[in-house]
Amino acid sequence: MTELNKGATIGIFGGGQLGRMLVQAAHKLGFKTHVYDPFDDTPAGRIADNQTIAPFEAEAAVEIFANCCDVLTYEFENIPIKAIDHASQFTNVYPDKKALQTSHDRLVEKTFLRDKADTPVVNFAAIETMNSLSEFVHEFGAPAILKTRRFGYDGKGQVKVNSPRDVKAGFARLGGTDLIAESFAPFVREFSIIASRGIDGSIACYPLTENVHKDHRLHTSIAPADDPQNVSDEAHAITNKILKALDYIGVMGIEFFELEGGELIVNEIAPRVHNSGHWTQDGGCTDQFEQHIRAITGMKLGEITLKHVVKMTNLIGDEILHVGTLSQKPNTFVHDYDKRDINPGRKMGHVNEVISKV
Amino acid sequence: MTELNKGATIGIFGGGQLGRMLVQAAHKLGFKTHVYDPFDDTPAGRIADNQTIAPFEAEAAVEIFANCCDVLTYEFENIPIKAIDHASQFTNVYPDKKALQTSHDRLVEKTFLRDKADTPVVNFAAIETMNSLSEFVHEFGAPAILKTRRFGYDGKGQVKVNSPRDVKAGFARLGGTDLIAESFAPFVREFSIIASRGIDGSIACYPLTENVHKDHRLHTSIAPADDPQNVSDEAHAITNKILKALDYIGVMGIEFFELEGGELIVNEIAPRVHNSGHWTQDGGCTDQFEQHIRAITGMKLGEITLKHVVKMTNLIGDEILHVGTLSQKPNTFVHDYDKRDINPGRKMGHVNEVISKV
Numbered sequence: 001m002t003e004l005n006k007g008a009t010i011g012i013f014g015g016g017q018l019g020r021m022l023v024q025a026a027h028k029l030g031f032k033t034h035v036y037d038p039f040d041d042t043p044a045g046r047i048a049d050n051q052t053i054a055p056f057e058a059e060a061a062v063e064i065f066a067n068c069c070d071v072l073t074y075e076f077e078n079i080p081i082k083a084i085d086h087a088s089q090f091t092n093v094y095p096d097k098k099a100l101q102t103s104h105d106r107l108v109e110k111t112f113l114r115d116k117a118d119t120p121v122v123n124f125a126a127i128e129t130m131n132s133l134s135e136f137v138h139e140f141g142a143p144a145i146l147k148t149r150r151f152g153y154d155g156k157g158q159v160k161v162n163s164p165r166d167v168k169a170g171f172a173r174l175g176g177t178d179l180i181a182e183s184f185a186p187f188v189r190e191f192s193i194i195a196s197r198g199i200d201g202s203i204a205c206y207p208l209t210e211n212v213h214k215d216h217r218l219h220t221s222i223a224p225a226d227d228p229q230n231v232s233d234e235a236h237a238i239t240n241k242i243l244k245a246l247d248y249i250g251v252m253g254i255e256f257f258e259l260e261g262g263e264l265i266v267n268e269i270a271p272r273v274h275n276s277g278h279w280t281q282d283g284g285c286t287d288q289f290e291q292h293i294r295a296i297t298g299m300k301l302g303e304i305t306l307k308h309v310v311k312m313t314n315l316i317g318d319e320i321l322h323v324g325t326l327s328q329k330p331n332t333f334v335h336d337y338d339k340r341d342i343n344p345g346r347k348m349g350h351v352n353e354v355i356s357k358v
Numbered sequence: 359m360t361e362l363n364k365g366a367t368i369g370i371f372g373g374g375q376l377g378r379m380l381v382q383a384a385h386k387l388g389f390k391t392h393v394y395d396p397f398d399d400t401p402a403g404r405i406a407d408n409q410t411i412a413p414f415e416a417e418a419a420v421e422i423f424a425n426c427c428d429v430l431t432y433e434f435e436n437i438p439i440k441a442i443d444h445a446s447q448f449t450n451v452y453p454d455k456k457a458l459q460t461s462h463d464r465l466v467e468k469t470f471l472r473d474k475a476d477t478p479v480v481n482f483a484a485i486e487t488m489n490s491l492s493e494f495v496h497e498f499g500a501p502a503i504l505k506t507r508r509f510g511y512d513g514k515g516q517v518k519v520n521s522p523r524d525v526k527a528g529f530a531r532l533g534g535t536d537l538i539a540e541s542f543a544p545f546v547r548e549f550s551i552i553a554s555r556g557i558d559g560s561i562a563c564y565p566l567t568e569n570v571h572k573d574h575r576l577h578t579s580i581a582p583a584d585d586p587q588n589v590s591d592e593a594h595a596i597t598n599k600i601l602k603a604l605d606y607i608g609v610m611g612i613e614f615f616e617l618e619g620g621e622l623i624v625n626e627i628a629p630r631v632h633n634s635g636h637w638t639q640d641g642g643c644t645d646q647f648e649q650h651i652r653a654i655t656g657m658k659l660g661e662i663t664l665k666h667v668v669k670m671t672n673l674i675g676d677e678i679l680h681v682g683t684l685s686q687k688p689n690t691f692v693h694d695y696d697k698r699d700i701n702p703g704r705k706m707g708h709v710n711e712v713i714s715k716v
Contacts (some may be wrong), residue, residue: 003682006678006679006681006694006696007696007698020385023405024382024385024386027378027382027405027696028382028692028693028694029681029685029692029694030678030681030694030695030696030707031696032404032696046390046407047381047385047391047405047406047407048405049404049405282642284640284642284665284666284712286691294685299682299685300682300685300686302685303688303689303690305688307642307665307666307712307715308642308665320364320388321364323364323387323388324361324657324658327387327652327657327658327660328658330661330663331661332661333644333660334386334387335386336364336386336387336388337388338364338365338385338388338389338390340365349388354642354665357665357715
């Protein structure tokens with residue numbers, strides 16, 4: 001595929017904040033945008049040039065949408081594969097189905113990482129019965145994490161099994177859906193890499209971002225992260241393997257656990273722009289949203305050398321009401337997603353604080 | 359006025375690129391946007407939450423628009439005063455009518471600057487007859503510039519009178535409209551200050567921006583400008599006087615001529631975000647568009663300390679077709695206005711090149 005023409009239309013499945021920031025980046029580059037979401041009045045749909053409001057299962061709507069767009073992408077990984085399959089008949093979809101299928105299901109994802117991308121992951125096994133969970137804990141020890149294979153996010157759909165005695169209650173809580181058990185990784189730190197790969201196969205990965213979670217939700221990200229155990233090169237090597245194994249096009253977020261001694265484990269991959277990459281908007285480099293638009297439209301990838309140390313803090317629930325005060329702090333830049341309803345736990349915006357020069 | 363609530367709607371008269379970048383900044387801060395323009399499919403209207411397509415003279419449309427918005431502003435100064443007057447009955451308009459009236463007419467503007475803001479300007483006089491132009495050239499010498507008092511931009515509506523012999527031809531060319539004659543300022547440099555003033559009266563002005571024109575149109579801006587003649591303090595003092603004399607709210611662009619010896623002359627003021635302030639988008643500070651939105655919504659003004667030296671270059675006409683190549687240059691950030699038609703001389707986008715740390 002050659003580079004899309006100026007004024008081409010980028011279609012985005014999903015109308016949330018990630019879609020919104022993709023729309024903003026696309027506009028900056030002079031592209032038109034079309035957002036597809038089941039709900040009206042979404043953060044992204046509201047500011048897009050065009051929107052389709054229809055269920056992802058509505059094939060006729062997906063077909064019309066795909067035919068209106070020069071390239072399609074998505075802002076979250078729980079889009080039904082069928083919608084992507086159907087849309088792909090009419091226009092290019094990046095990242096493609098393979099990336100989506102891999103990240104849809106934790107078992108498929110972990111298996112891919114271990115067997116196809118030659119990547120370190122925790123011990124894991126499919127869990128179909130209480131017995132298989134017992135066996136897993138017996139074999140790999142406690143604590144283990146029991147998770148639904150699909151639709152989990154921000155700590156939802158998971159339960160910690162601290163000892164063999166928790167097996168029954170844990171299985172009872174999540175049983176009835178497809179499950180996976182994973183060994184608990186005794187990490188000293190969580191970090192991520194925001195990676196990008198263009199249609200021409202070129203790769204550009206931002207430096208390590210250190211992430212701190214609170215209540216199972218990303219709270220802050222700092223980049224570039226200190227690297228006392230010198231793991232950056234290995235993390236970037238792993239990242240490259242994952243991108244190539246998927247023949248990936250677009251921006252991807254890859255979450256790592258760093259263990260004592262510097263051993264790395266890949267926790268999960270997200271085939272999309274990623275919350276831990278929001279700092280890029282104020283890092284003095286191409287931001288991850290523009291980078292994704294560049295990648296999927298066939299443009300060359302942009303500059304990723306950041307000029308500042310930036311700390312991103314999510315604004316959850318009614319923290320968004322403090323935007324006025326926060327935005328008065330020097331070197332602090334607020335990003336408000338303009339969500340209609342403030343719910344506890346909902347990501348409403350974020351703040352990037354430029355801490356120092358790199 | 360207190361700070362507007364999250365999710366409030368900002369109305370913008372004018373759908374061009376300045377309006378577009380105001381819309382983008384408003385969205386970043388979580389505001390909604392409504393663009394009013396006589397034409398459909400405008401750069402700003404296309405990405406606003408809402409748009410009104412009607413002549414500025416349509417009072418009923420202006421009234422409905424004003425009633426839909428929590429605050430109004432404008433992106434260019436040739437909005438009919440009547441529209442602003444009418445809209446002001448229903449909601450606040452910033453900058454107010456006084457600023458607009460002053461900049462509408464070069465004679466009013468120069469008179470205000472000299473008499474009310476105590477600001478150095480060139481010699482000038484209203485020209486109603488060929489005779490009065492002769493007298494002006496006789497009194498103040500050649501060259502003089504004969505200009506239409508209204509609707510001039512980018513060098514349009516002006517003619518240079520190089521000697522008394524040019525008087526006849528010059529007057530013949532522009533006569534029939536209200537005219538002003540100005541002495542030619544033998545400047546060694548043109549620069550501008552992008553200034554902002556909040557509803558609370560606080561003032562924040564970016565550092566000097568050096569401007570280079572080509573074919574009467576802004577070609578490049580560099581900030582912060584070198585200041586070999588040490589004129590920055592005086593320029594900022596003049597800027598403060600102008601903002602206060604107008605009781606101004608919002609962002610204003612003030613263009614200066616710097617003469618040999620360090621004397622300053624104010625060339626013109628623009629009661630809006632300004633082309634020579636586009637570098638702020640990649641300077642590591644609050645950009646002028648966000649600053650304007652902050653000012654008119656009652657937020658505190660944002661950080662204006664820039665972290666990089668940035669050079670902005672306008673992309674005129676089909677230069678926009680090189681966006682792909684330009685965006686591959688390191689430290690170069692492109693902004694495309696997504697204008698439908700490429701016309702020679704039309705501002706289609708701009709490029710900010712981050713040159714070095716400050």
